[in-house]
Amino acid sequence: MFGVVDDKPLPVCDYAGFAPFGFGYRRCPGEQLTIQVFEDFLRKVWNSGIEFHKLDVADPEPLPIGPTTVIADNVGFIRRA
Numbered sequence: 001m002f003g004v005v006d007d008k009p010l011p012v013c014d015y016a017g018f019a020p021f022g023f024g025y026r027r028c029p030g031e032q033l034t035i036q037v038f039e040d041f042l043r044k045v046w047n048s049g050i051e052f053h054k055l056d057v058a059d060p061e062p063l064p065i066g067p068t069t070v071i072a073d074n075v076g077f078i079r080r081a
């Protein structure tokens, strides 16, 4: 089952083995908000020609970005001319 708004099926991005927002009755209610935010973010990055670069920072601080993931706080971005 998936949501339908104005006859348009909302995106569904899960299958057995990959269900980042869960399944069924207790499925994440933040799913559509999250998809929209990522869409806006990727559109902004693409349309503005934003490029991400590793910064030359001595001893960058460890930055937790998920329950099991820590990255170095040394990522910056520039806007392509």
Ligand code: HEM
Residues within 6 Å of the ligand: 019, 020, 021, 022, 023, 024, 025, 026, 027, 028, 029, 030, 031, 033, 034
């Ligand atoms: C990358 C972003 C997100 C991911 C991967 C995610 C993933 C999940 C997952 C796997 C569940 C459990 C679903 C289940 O039990 O079948 C869940 C539940 C939930 N999520 Fe999210 N979520 C995200 C963002 C959000 C946001 C932005 C909100 C609120 C604005 C939100 C609100 C909730 C709530 C309230 C529940 C509990 C639903 C219930 O137990 O009935 N989530 N989420």
